[in-house]
Amino acid sequence: MNNRKSFNRLTCHVRYWIFILLKENLSIREIAKIIGIHHSTISREIKNNSTFIDNIKTYDPKIANDISTHRLKKPRTLKIQKDKFLLYFIYKKLKETWSPDVIAGYLKRKYPTHYVSHETIYSFIYNIKQEWIPLLFKSKKRRSRRYNKYHKRCKIKILHRISIENRPKYIDKRKSIGHFEIDTIVSRASKDSILVIHERKSKKTFIKKLLRKDAVSVKNKTIDSLKKYSTLVKSLT
DSSP: OOSOBOOSSOOHHHHHHHHHHHHTTOOHHHHHHHHTBOHHHHHHHHHHHOEEETTEEEOOHHHHHHHHHHHHHSOOOOHHHHOHHHHHHHHHHHHTTOOHHHHHHHHHHHOGGGOOOHHHHHHHHHHTOGGGGGGSSSOOSSOOOOOOHHHHHHTOOOTTOOOGGGSOGGGGGTOSSOEEEEEEEEOSSSSOEEEEEEETTTOOEEEEEESOOSHHHHHHHHHHHTGGGTTTOOEEO
């Protein structure tokens, strides 16, 4: 793939994609080429988010996603909070009607050791120093975020859906077999998609190619995949 991108945060879909390709015994560089992510990102993902299952270091996409999410929730001290010069400089320039973009550009040229991006400055103002908001040229109380098409699509509400938060808590303990999680993975390089069915306790995973991505096709493929295990199925998420 020619137009490869580097991602700081991977989605659960991408983690399942990595998991599947690792099962195929592909190298990290081969996986990177297929998915379109730099090989160092995948290497770092596997190193940081793998876990030990039965004393064997294993990459499980669900667990990896949980580890990453937990890490992101930890409070993080911004550089601006620790750098008194930077804190005073930003405040002073905001009062002089400089925008965060201009401040960041000036810092990069004149004070590179104190440099922070304009996104960091905005984040600091809107999340920590909200009393500085009126100093911004467009002093909105809340900052509008940029959403791509995929993000907007993920925000579509499904009628009568039941949130995963309502799933019984005992299922998370992985004490019994029969609780399955289902998701689809779509390739960046083609229109192909894959259905992944994962049993939480045994880690047994079914991987099926989908000819279509509509609900009926997913339902039929799921029924076909679990037909032999119908007596064991207790829940589907």
